[in-house]
Amino acid sequence: MALRVSEVAQQAGVSADAVRFYEKEGLLPSPPRSPAGYREYDATIPHRIRFIKGAQEMGLKLAEIGELLEIQDRGACPCGHTKTLVERRIAEIDAEIDRLSSLRTGLAGLAELECSATTESDLWACEAEFRKRR
Amino acid sequence: MALRVSEVAQQAGVSADAVRFYEKEGLLPSPPRSPAGYREYDATIPHRIRFIKGAQEMGLKLAEIGELLEIQDRGACPCGHTKTLVERRIAEIDAEIDRLSSLRTGLAGLAELECSATTESDLWACEAEFRKRR
DNA sequence: GTAAACCTTGGAGTGGACTCCAAGGTCAAG
DNA sequence: CTTGACCTTGGAGTCCACTCCAAGGTTTAC
Secondary structure, three states, X not given: OOEOHHHHHHHHOXXXXXXXXXXXXXXXXXOOEOOOOOEOEOOOHHHHHHHHHHHHHOOOOHHHHHHHHHXXXXXXXXXXXXXXXXXXXXXXXXXXXXHHHHHHHHHHHHHHOOOOOOOOOOHHHHHXXXXXHO | OOEOHHXXXXXXXXXHHHHHHHHHOOOOOOOOEOOOOOEOEOOOHHHHHHHHHHHHHOXXXXXXXXXXXXXXXXXXXXXXXXXXXHHHHXXXXXXXXXHHHHHHHHHHHHHHOOOOOOOOOOHXXXXXXXXXXX
């Protein structure tokens, strides 16, 4: 009935090492142990791990996900807190998209340059050209 | 006449530790030393460091910048190589922008949800909702 | 009975670009 | 002559989310 660490890992799509790591970091509760000391998980744990992975894909850090889970485990709804984290993350994403967009523009201009391998065109010239174009 | 490590660092806008680090990584030549063993840089080095920082801002890794500088130091024009790196980097940026954009869409939807702190709305509900919206 | 396939633990290693530290040497000013 | 600001080196620490390992114990299959 009870799931072993690698079964949980396989169901959640992560490694057994990762499951133990999440436990060590406090994202998963310490499960009961078999007489031999093996971890015995109940069937809800893979769900919890998939939540962790989902939140991670949204760009949240393990520490942040841990906070959310902690609030949740205390019986409260962490949605307000989640919203704060999500909004902060959206702001970060917007900043990052802006940064990457202007970077892309700069690089695309650089790539277009006629910078054939003749004597005077060199790396510094490329870079000087790039600077001009900003 | 010769510049000391912290003067170079200050002119280039980096730390003295970073200058020594670049030397160790092969991005800067080992400069001549004073009788006491102090590094003595010529005036072109801050320019080289600013180039490194510029290339870094474009998202190139130190190892890649090192390759470029090595070609350059051998007297060849690294522009062809640069172009390859730049084009690869543009592709990475495009992929990253796409990823962030769809992430943003998902998160924005999540943030809009009426997920007030009543009994049944919890983290898992938020997440289930998020999954539906993809 | 033995081999394969699990499980346990603690601890080290990864990448990237540094930063910080200790323990000592050097140099100019007052 | 001492204070303080520089310089040298090697090596450790940072962040993040793991992964990999060794050295052992357990369980399962044949």
